[in-house]
Amino acid sequence: MRATVLHPAAGALLLTALATAPAGGAPQEPGAAERRGTAVAAARAAAAGIAFGRCPDAEDLPGSLRCGTVTVPLDYARPDGRQIRLTVGRVRATGKDPRAGGRTVPRQGALVYNPGGPGASGLHFPLVGLLPEWKRLAAAYDLVGYAPRGVAPSTPLSCQDPKRFLKGPGPAPVHPSAAYKRERITEARAYARGCAERSGDALRHHHSLNNARDLEVVRAALGEKRLTFMGASYGTYFGALYAELFPSRVRRMVFDSVVHPAPERIWYRNNLAQSEAFERRWADFRTWIAAHDDVYGLGRTPREVQRRYEEASARLATRPAGGTVGPAQLQEMLLRAGYYDDLWPHRAHALSAYLKGDPQPLIDQAGPHPEAAAEAENASAVYTAVECNDGPWPTDFRVWDRDNTRLARRAPFETWENVWTNLPCAYWTAPRQRPLDVRTGPGELPPTLILAGERDAATPYDGALELRRRLAGSVLVTERGAGSHGVAGGANACVDGHLEAYLLEGRLPARDASCAPRPAPRPTGRPADRSGEAAAPRTAS
Template structure:
């Protein structure tokens, strides 16, 4: 699914698909992992782990035994934390280290890869400390290395007194055995156009690009690419837990992080202390990942309409139209003009759409995008160019994030391999939800041509009392991870509590602008108390219109790409 890395900017959460679609490339956003080349083509994972809190998951697979062996080694070795490399841009007192994990958990004594980890120690008293809190911001393809910096934010300070804040880069991301599928310069080529209703010639072009991108993943990463999966991300998490010296896991997963967090809960229920699932992916195996992407494209259309209604409400500021349809016509006018002549020579309709996709993720983008569109139609292209043009020096990180996204989602589950299925489904959906449908399809289309073994998604499910109480947070109008995913996750995790932000759609709600949500979040992590099966919070305040856009904040952690 197209999603963005949750918590892409300090103090706000962002989801699983990256918010920008790289031009000139097929930009892709599940779940047992594949065995080694000599093993069977598909790892069939058994049903839910047994209810008792065993040190070794009860499915009895080689991967289960391999995870236990790797965790035991990690517990003995620990993590040697020290000064962070300059490339991480993490100031003191943040420390960095590495954890070794098997590339293939079925062969724990075989090849290993090294994951980067960051930490800042709890600021409270020794008596107040509750262990390490590990965070994943989503993706697939996003890094959580900067999570320790959240300890300085007001909304997170109470938690930072009780917990060491621990971030990490999942396998394939950043310096953690990085993946690449294409020359970054080609991946981020701009300007480029991407029609919302493509003709047959354009479809043929994108099919060729997707086929080449999938081929590039195999050529550049080799056969090891098959081991970049959601199940292995869950297993890696258990090894990191052990390396930190923690008997039980405290974890906050956002967006895509909720999916492999749910896999962890299914595989290792006895290893869980507290888990927060923020903006939950629908874990139904039938949804992973093709159907989830279609649902996401449908949901973005509704959220796109929310933004247009808000802009129309403030027509006295932006002059883009008094109705949402008027605002849509203003956007389409800009899109047509940009396809003829790129804005600032760097922004085509693909970059335009990628920039405006962010209004579907976060309310924080509403005012600045409205201002940029208004100025562009008045003849001033500078604000739009500043907000939508590719970020200088970011191509390598963006291609890396996209490569991990592609590998994980393509490995995780079967995808349609007949182009006619993609064409029929997306053509029908684009008639009612044109804004994001085809760009989302192009991002995921390499999975139609994936030559690596496919996995069978794990049936996420826990038995009654097998898992400690967990907390799910969701916004009712979230587009990146539609709300029904939170309901499905709650149904599958026995005893889970769901907090809903009503009439709101920002992707990622913990530690943000809703005091009610933050109260439930903090109470759970500090005291282990949940609000019962379901609690509701009112929406956060609507953004205020601005007559001038604040400078666009480009956070290195928020790799632009669509996610779940």
């Protein structure tokens, strides 16, 4: 499942890069060619800079956002070989602090952002400077985002025809039959084969180590001597790889909602942990719905809400809403609510309205969007390529079946859908990378800021604890009891205060700190109509 989101020189070890012998005949250390190639690409980028102009979709964007491209090698071991282009977006620092009457503040350089995925684009990130929560940072920094390699418009990857990507309504069994598993294995094999056929040899070069190297080239192209970077979700992982590969190039780094970086967790075990965490998050959502039974009428306990969800799923299996929304689309819609609290009122309303006879809100929120099919297919292709290329995966389905059958007994909500998302990695033909063991000792890296929600499901909290242990001098700020994925620049003033103190002043708490959770979302919609309904006793969930 995406860390989204989804969601990288010294020490780089590539299983796929065989050390070549230099003129003297002695073998090179693994990764030496990639290190040299990165240095060559960065020097070229620094000399070329970025010619910013109109953005590809300029008609829909404010004029302050300007775009340009940075050229990087497809294969860093061959910097003079095939080149690809990354599209970069930038909004210049305003220089005016809105909290000080518009007082002029000095520019601190570029703040480069990645939103995660893998497969998400940060190209439009600079527009967050228009939001009140970001204006102080936008005063001091050029806000910069980019589309990583493979993400449109940066030489996009594709694994299948986008017209075939949007599937019709289907089941979402929490305990799938053997026959259903065979069907999904066939689909996974075909998808992996499609990735290889449509992308060719380029496919092997889409991985997190290269994303970290690309970030180094973007830094150079921007003319920044040292990098100020903020990564969310998957962005924390290749940001951590960057910190390991290029520690002397780091100025400040923010890791928001952290992927567990231990090599043995990349990515199979991280997905198991995510499925378990989403069960807790689904319970949080049902508890909130039950607390607002007067609005939604879906039950007064989480268990009752679960029964209404199962009732809706059974109905949709018989007759999909609008011919497009079946149990799988319903499950996906509610799973997305596990990422962001602010989706809860809308998702609860859609489920409630459907069960009361109005399917339109459900169709609107869970139905397919053909106009976005190409973008969705591209994001899926990049997600799959990066995760499959990044490390080892079980190649025997019996391992997947054993592990996830056990897990589904206690965490049924997401487990098997997560399997189907990642199963192409079992049949991947491109070579795998060896995950880097990220560790920095005292003084090797400037102090960094880690942000995490205690009940985040997409990137469970233990990932933040692990990264803090691995990056000497890092400080963790926790949003207690909160589960929204991505905590910076949003609804928690305490978190934003720590973020601003660090990015604007280089100031961190003396030790790990915590913030009270953001306010719970308010329900929307009219009170539930209970005419003719017998009062139900409250029961323990």
